[in-house]
Amino acid sequence: EAGVAQSPRYKIIEKRQSVAFWCNPISGHATLYWYQQILGQGPKLLIQFQNNGVVDDSQLPKDRFSAERLKGVDSTLKIQPAKLEDSAVYLCASSRGNNEQFFGPGTRLTVL
Amino acid sequence: QKEVEQNSGPLSVPEGAIASLNCTYSDRVSQSFFWYRQYSGKSPELIMSIYSNGDKEDGRFTAQLNKASQYVSLLIRDSQPSDSATYLCAVNREGANSKLTFGKGITLSVRP
Numbered sequence: 295e296a297g298v299a300q301s302p303r304y305k306i307i308e309k310r311q312s313v314a315f316w317c318n319p320i321s322g323h324a325t326l327y328w329y330q331q332i333l334g335q336g337p338k339l340l341i342q343f344q345n346n347g348v349v350d351d352s353q354l355p356k357d358r359f360s361a362e363r364l365k366g367v368d369s370t371l372k373i374q375p376a377k378l379e380d381s382a383v384y385l386c387a388s389s390r391g392n393n394e395q396f397f398g399p400g401t402r403l404t405v406l
Numbered sequence: 407q408k409e410v411e412q413n414s415g416p417l418s419v420p421e422g423a424i425a426s427l428n429c430t431y432s433d434r435v436s437q438s439f440f441w442y443r444q445y446s447g448k449s450p451e452l453i454m455s456i457y458s459n460g461d462k463e464d465g466r467f468t469a470q471l472n473k474a475s476q477y478v479s480l481l482i483r484d485s486q487p488s489d490s491a492t493y494l495c496a497v498n499r500e501g502a503n504s505k506l507t508f509g510k511g512i513t514l515s516v517r518p
Contacts, residue, residue: 327506336410336494336508337450350505385449393438393498395506397449 295320298398300386306404312374315401319367319388325349327395328361328371329385337385343369373403381405409433410497412509420517425482427512429495432476438498439471439478444511445491454480485516 299318307313319326324345329337340359342350346366354361358377363369373380383402387395411430419425427441438457442450456462456469456478468481478497482489492511499505 334510336496336510338508339505342505383449394440394452394455396452397442400449 298386298388298396300398300401302401304402307376308406309378310375313376314370314372315384317369317386323388323390325389326369327387331383331385376405378405409507410495410509412495412512415512416515418515419485423485425485425514427480427493429478429509430476431497433499436497436499440496441480442494443491450494487516487518490516
């Protein structure tokens, strides 16, 4: 069974630029999550999708972050405009229900 | 009080010893508990899940849960240098507001 796929693996941008990340979950997993992990901290949930509907986006900075999962499979997370404090690893995870989550390799974002 | 708290560490043990990693959580209605292992520069990998009070063993790993004390732990027997990583405790509250909350993680170093 293929794992969660993410791209790109690394991205370097300047502040105020925009960036987008892509995620393909494990086949059959209805629930998809985007996390932000800052160095030295645990992952923080940004948004959770159940199929193509948003379940929880309470910690998503909606003035600059957006996410979509139009067909209930792939998802994209966008930041526009980026700030220095957005430098982090962005992790995508998926699960069948609300329990065991499996993570992709992540995208390491550096904002200069 | 933080929702999920782990001793900051780092924890250093000699090869062959038992490593004991502890985690406390504040939400009494939490139902699912997970331990993730994260190697430096990699994404979190699920190694144990536990849902009911008591012990759960998987190879050299044992998870222990005490809901009355709001405490979950991970024991690693016969520690190996390859176990050196950051271990993340995660707690899930079931239901409509289910969300996986992570601790900051504790870094384990196993000395050869």
